[in-house]
Amino acid sequence: EIVMTQSPATLSLSPGERATLSCRASQSISRNLAWYQQRPGQAPRLLIHGASTRATGTPARFSGSGSGTEFTLTISSLQSEDYAVYYCQQYKNWPPYSFGQGTKLEIK
Amino acid sequence: DVQLVQSGAEVKKPGATVKISCKVSGYPFIDYYIHWVQQAPGKGLEWVGLVDPGDGESLYAEKFQGRVTISADTSTDTAYMELSSLRSEDTAVYYCATGIGELQDHWFDPWGQGTLVTVSS
Numbered sequence: 001e002i003v004m005t006q007s008p009a010t011l012s013l014s015p016g017e018r019a020t021l022s023c024r025a026s027q028s029i030s031r032n033l034a035w036y037q038q039r040p041g042q043a044p045r046l047l048i049h050g051a052s053t054r055a056t057g058t059p060a061r062f063s064g065s066g067s068g069t070e071f072t073l074t075i076s077s078l079q080s081e082d083y084a085v086y087y088c089q090q091y092k093n094w095p096p097y098s099f100g101q102g103t104k105l106e107i108k
Numbered sequence: 109d110v111q112l113v114q115s116g117a118e119v120k121k122p123g124a125t126v127k128i129s130c131k132v133s134g135y136p137f138i139d140y141y142i143h144w145v146q147q148a149p150g151k152g153l154e155w156v157g158l159v160d161p162g163d164g165e166s167l168y169a170e171k172f173q174g175r176v177t178i179s180a181d182t183s184t185d186t187a188y189m190e191l192s193s194l195r196s197e198d199t200a201v202y203y204c205a206t207g208i209g210e211l212q213d214h215w216f217d218p219w220g221q222g223t224l225v226t227v228s229s
Contacts, residue, residue, distance in 0.1 A: 034215035046217035
């Protein structure tokens with residue numbers, strides 16, 4: 001089973017700042033990685049798949065990078081609606097389709 | 109507009125069985141797999157299993173194997189997740205989601221609104 005590890009667990013930043021979230025896979029997953037955003041009380045929403053392809057409706061300030069075992073989600077300039085929990089998910093080796101434990105992005 | 113609409117919250121006693129539904133609209137139901145994901149209170153996301161509505165084949169996470177049954181009804185475009193022998197640790201929100209990608213290399217989009225299952229005596 002592939003284990004996904006996200007860091008940091010919590011990230012405190014001010015609006016307008018740049019956010020960098022990391023996700024590491026326990027073995028190579030090529031670029032088979034997705035990122036999701038989950039706001040309080042809501043279902044997760046797909047942001048990025050294929051490590052760097054923005055989903056329909058994902059603002060351009062969100063970008064994904066990486067391959068193999070190391071991946072990054074960058075938010076170039078934080079807006080108020082970006083404060084949420086972010087999860088990465090691998091879909092290279094399944095079952096199971098595994099998620100990271102999440103990074104909570106909070107207002108500083 | 110693609111939508112996955114789930115059934116309402118459930119309260120069950122330990123040892124009971126729960127069956128929740130996920131009604132799909134906006135695309136041909138048989139064209140995409142449906143996945144189920146568990147989220148315990150204050151916790152992260154855990155994949156439960158999937159069903160291929162085209163042939164009814166299902167696949168489950170080892171953790172839930174033997175207690176979960178995921179099915180699809182093509183006459184109503186609805187997927188189901190049944191979880192038996194409920195215990196307190198099964199208290200969670202369960203989401204259905206459409207699996208997108210090549211073969212079974214799936215990311216999930218969109219998601220249903222979630223169904224809260226509470227297991228309590």
